[in-house]
Amino acid sequence: MNVMSMQRHTRKMPHSLPEGRAPLRRPGAGLPYLDAVSATDSMEHENQRLSAYEHQVKHAFDRIIPCVRKLAAIQYEEDFVPLASERIIDELDLTPPTDVLQKAWTRQLDVKQLVSHLTLATYYRFVSGVQHVNPLAHPQCADFVSFLADCGYHRMDITPCADGRLAHVIRYVLRLPAEVVRRKAYAGAAFAVEDNVAKWAEVELKRQQSAPGTNTKYLKVVAYHFSSIDGEREGCAAHGSDDRKAAEFGRDALLGFKNAVAQGFSRPDAVEGLLIGIDTATDSIVLHTPDLEGSIDIDSSLQSTDCVGMSSDKIRAYIGSYASHSSEGMQRLVSQLIENNLAQLAYVKTNHDGCYPDVGHAERFIGIGVGFDEIQLRNLMYFGYLTTIEEGAPDVDVGLKIFKGLNQSRGLSTPIVIRFDYYGSVAGARERAVARAGRVADALKSRYPDHFAAGDIHYLQLSRDLDTRAAPEFLGSNLPSLTEDNLS
Numbered sequence: 429m430n431v432m433s434m435q436r437h438t439r440k441m442p443h444s445l446p447e448g449r450a451p452l453r454r455p456g457a458g459l460p461y462l463d464a465v466s467a468t469d470s471m472e473h474e475n476q477r478l479s480a481y482e483h484q485v486k487h488a489f490d491r492i493i494p495c496v497r498k499l500a501a502i503q504y505e506e507d508f509v510p511l512a513s514e515r516i517i518d519e520l521d522l523t524p525p526t527d528v529l530q531k532a533w534t535r536q537l538d539v540k541q542l543v544s545h546l547t548l549a550t551y552y553r554f555v556s557g558v559q560h561v562n563p564l565a566h567p568q569c570a571d572f573v574s575f576l577a578d579c580g581y582h583r584m585d586i587t588p589c590a591d592g593r594l595a596h597v598i599r600y601v602l603r604l605p606a607e608v609v610r611r612k613a614y615a616g617a618a619f620a621v622e623d624n625v626a627k628w629a630e631v632e633l634k635r636q637q638s639a640p641g642t643n644t645k646y647l648k649v650v651a652y653h654f655s656s657i658d659g660e661r662e663g664c665a666a667h668g669s670d671d672r673k674a675a676e677f678g679r680d681a682l683l684g685f686k687n688a689v690a691q692g693f694s695r696p697d698a699v700e701g702l703l704i705g706i707d708t709a710t711d712s713i714v715l716h717t718p719d720l721e722g723s724i725d726i727d728s729s730l731q732s733t734d735c736v737g738m739s740s741d742k743i744r745a746y747i748g749s750y751a752s753h754s755s756e757g758m759q760r761l762v763s764q765l766i767e768n769n770l771a772q773l774a775y776v777k778t779n780h781d782g783c784y785p786d787v788g789h790a791e792r793f794i795g796i797g798v799g800f801d802e803i804q805l806r807n808l809m810y811f812g813y814l815t816t817i818e819e820g821a822p823d824v825d826v827g828l829k830i831f832k833g834l835n836q837s838r839g840l841s842t843p844i845v846i847r848f849d850y851y852g853s854v855a856g857a858r859e860r861a862v863a864r865a866g867r868v869a870d871a872l873k874s875r876y877p878d879h880f881a882a883g884d885i886h887y888l889q890l891s892r893d894l895d896t897r898a899a900p901e902f903l904g905s906n907l908p909s910l911t912e913d914n915l916s
């Protein structure tokens with residue numbers, strides 16, 4: 429089904445949404461009535477919903493520092509512990525870490541530990557709540573899958589840079605369903621080709637079983653980034669803010685993956701690559717589409733900003749003239765991506781006057797491991813996808829460098845969530861996930877001994893069974909105050 433025509437016939441959304449409450453979860457929302465609303469109305473409702481969610485989640489993290497500042501000011505008062513506990517409950521809706529508070533009058537309030545504790549506990553509460561509400565559910569998930577198939581692809585897989593300013597690339601920047609688009613982030617978008625070939629083979633096997641005889645391709649997207657504001661400092665840290673280098677690296681990585689599948693499986697046409705550049709100051713995109721042989725020219729690009737105000741038909745015509753070297757299906761796909769991105773440009777215009785106030789890094793924590801699918805928000809988490817520290821060391825190094833500026837420079841630690849999700853239905857999967865989380869924590873300690881000695885890294889280890897909607901399982905932490913009891 430054509431996604432473009434679907435956008436004009438969406439379910440009627442309520443005009444004002446309670447914060448964080450997805451309209452699809454409201455009673456009666458599943459009723460199969462359709463109401464013709466204009467595409468503009470539909471986009472505005474979606475933007476309001478996404479904005480309410482972003483504001484709610486980020487606000488929960490941003491209340492922590494002001495709250496701790498107030499606590500630090502009253503730490504020697506006689507009734508500090510009950511007073512501070514009450515404030516933590518009222519203002520942050522968290523269980524107070526009583527041990528930390530009780531030590532304040534004899535020593536000094538351990539602000540470093542308290543901020544890390546509250547940050548990691550806020551993350552835990554957020555991720556536990558998301559499992560029940562699914563606030564970013566995409567209203568047209570199935571339609572997107574059939575649209576993708578019409579364009580000639582059975583799977584879309586995106587590797588953005590691990591930079592937190594790209595964490596919202598799927599659900600916000602490109603307005604795609606996170607439920608069906610695979611995301612694996614790496615510093616500088618330097619994805620592991622072997623890991624991706626294994627994923628390709630797994631998907632291909634399933635495809636041949638479920639849809640034999642079809643000839644669709646695996647679409648691999650690399651999203652590099654640059655900044656139209658302060659670009660020499662705020663580009664991709666992994667590529668020294670050299671935009672051209674970031675784009676060339678993405679192009680070469682796509683080619684490397686395509687060739688690996690071609691050579692390893694004698695399937696030269698199985699993979700198609702698409703390179704996207706994202707301006708992290710405005711969320712506008714540039715697209716470098718492949719020719720029929722799969723070659724990508726960095727110097728040839730389509731820009732979403734050129735299409736502002738255009739109708740769907742005009743966008744399609746624009747793509748037809750500037751991407752005539754690409755397949756018909758690729759042209760349809762990128763037309764849709766540009767149309768989707770225009771909704772995000774309207775979002776940034778409405779909420780931030782067209783340019784984010786936090787042009788630079790403002791991540792609240794680092795997440796490493798396998799999981800984190802619910803993080804689809806900009807500048808909340810620096811993300812490193814890895815199964816071992818050895819493999820992901822460059823990503824973690826970049827992350828810690830970013831947090832040196834963000835947190836250590838003001839006397840705070842770097843909060844790290846180590847998380848490994850698994851499918852409980854697979855025998856031994858939980859045990860393997862738990863063992864990995866343990867190994868990664870140990871490897872962190874041996875790779876960054878100075879950080880640990882100075883108390884500059886506080887981590888929380890979690891794992892979650894993806895076969896259930898249960899909250900993640902608490903596995904451990906190097907913060908003695910962070911326990912299973914005060915997370916629940």
Ligand SMILES: [Zn+2]
Nearest residue numbers: 589591616664
């Ligand atoms: Zn980057």
